[in-house]
Amino acid sequence: MKYKESETVELKKSTSELKEAIISIAAILNKHQKGELYFGIRDNGDIVGQDISDKTLRDISKTISDSIEPRVFPTITQKRINSKSCIYLKFEGSELPYMAYGRAYMRVGTENKQLTSKELGKLFLKKHEIYWENDISDKTLKDINIPTLKAFIKKANKAKRIDFKYTNVKETINKLHLLKGNRLLKAAEVLFCNNNSLEIQVAVFAGTDKLTFLDINVLKGNIFSLIEQSESYIKEHMNWRAELTPTGREEIPEVPLRAITEAIVNSLCHRDYTNPKGNEIAFFKDRIEIYDTGQFPEDYSPEDFIKRREKSILRNPLIANTLYFSKDIEKWGSGLKRIYEACQEAKVEVEFQKLKSGFLVVFYRKGAKPDSDKVTINAPVNAPVNAPVKLTKIQNKIIQIVSSDKSITYDLLSLKLKKDRATIKRNIRTLKDAGRLKRIGSDKKGYWEVV
Incomplete structure (x- = not known):
């Protein structure tokens, strides 16, 4: 196969030409929104190869991330071409215009032309016409x-x-x-489509940082499946309290479920699908975080959509419209406001953070206060000093089952609750640590005692 440069393909003999390569990436994105680049091939197509280490690949990724704005996240792999080691980059993005080292370029043939202020203005207008979701999929x-x-x-x-x-x-x-x-x-x-690259990383951490995790997983599937899986994961790991009402026993979550659902749908609706990094749901001792890769609109703040009447700015209009049809989105521009109002009603503190890498919704668990340097929407709510340990839904069910069958085994609990054995053991360990459950005797001949 003969390699040659084009409007979407750039060839570089080695990473010594990384700066020129970065300019080419920005120029190609501004013209075609996707392209390819090879290190180890001269611009005339001669394959020369180059020395490659893990550090080489990391340095390329970091330099591209630091030098192009908005950020670009290319796929970088090592390839053997004619028995020589080369580096292959595949990149795409629709957040026009892309600036390399603070300047804008446009691909013209195999050259990178620096744009004038007038040409840059036209590119800003084009930005509003291009969306990742409108590209053709390789699925059928x-x-x-x-x-x-x-x-x-x-x-x-x-x-x-x-x-x-x-x-x-x-x-x-x-x-x-x-x-x-x-x-x-x-x-x-x-x-x-179930078979896609979409995923959500979910985890439960032991403390207030990511040093020690108690549970970690990756959810995969289509958007509707991920909404359902995310809701189930959060319901399982949230704390719940029981209240007696005139109509019977009512289980109340520590964070309102409609606020959780709104945050999940929002994160999938507004994420940056050109970024290979997945969304995240993380439980910490003092908070629950829902993160997506979509950056918040420039010159706007969350308060503009909560306390003012700003119109919705859609990153993915086709996806948003589809979710609107099924009423997963209630109405345009109402997501943050609905999260805020649900939390205010339940006296749960919520915080919205604009990050360089995306957007974060933080629900503070009762008794936890945010850092003083963070901007929040609600006033803090303090829990009683001697508040009892709140149990999750699955822990409450374990207590109920064990109360009626003190000799029940881990395997039978796993079968009854439709959870794997590791999940059952982890929740029982939590109940033991909280002083709510004891094991009397050995594992084989002993029994459970609810405290």
């Missing part, structure tokens, strides 16, 4: 999860936000404007 109609699509149409019909029924995959996807010709858009891939 056969990859669509039909039960998910049918359930979505049923939900959207019930919400009275669409007026057509499910007929077949192609016709239905086309009516949702997720098809270009016979090919799926990337929006359809993340909404209705």
Whole structure:
């Protein structure tokens, strides 16, 4: 195979030309929003190779991240070409314009032309016409999860936000404007295909930092599946308290579920899908965090959408519209306000943080106060000094089951609660540490005692 440069392909003989390569990446993104770059190949196509170490790959990644704004996250791999070691970069992005070392460039043939102020102005206008979700996906109609699509149409019909029924995959996807010709858009891939790159990293940490984790996992699937999986994970690991009401026993979560759901949907709706980093849900001793990779709109603050009447700014309009049809989004621009109001009503403190790498929603657990240098929306709420240890939903169920069967085994608990053995053991250990459960006798012949 003969390698040659083009408007979307750049060749460099070695990483000694990294600065020029970075300018090429920015120029190609500004013209085509995606491209490829090779180190170890001369611009005439001769393959020369180069020495490569893990540090080489890390240095390339860091230099690109530090030198291009908005940030770019290329896929960087080592390739053997004609028995020689080369480095291959694949990159994409739609957050125009991209600046390399503080200047804007445009790809013209195989050259990188520095833009004038007038040309840069035109590029800013173009920014509003390009979205990742409008690109063609490599998935096909056969990859669509039909039960998910049918359930979505049923939900959207019930919400009275669409007026057509499910007929077949192609016709239905086309009516949702997720098809270009016979090919799926990337929006359809993340909404209705299980086999995609979308993931959410979830974890429970022992303290207030990430040094020691008690549980860690990765959730995968389409957007609707991830919403459901995320809600289940949070419900399982949140603290719950029981209250007796005239209608019976009521279990109340430490953070309102509608605030949690809004934050999850928001994070998937507004994330930056060009960034390979996944969203995150993290439990700490003093807080619950929901993070996404989408940067908050420039010149705006969360308060603009909570206390003022700013209109919604959509990063992914097709995805947002689809979630609106199924009423996963109640109405435009209301997500942060609904989170804030639900937390205010429940006297839970919530904080919205604009990060360089994305956006973070922090729910403070009762009794925890944020650092004094952080801007929050609600006033702190203090828990009683001697408040009893609050149990999660699964821990309450373990107590109920053990109360009626003191000799029950880990395996039977696992079967009854539909949780793996490790999860059961971890929650029982927590109950023991909290003084709520004791084991009398040996593992084989002993029994449980609820304290």
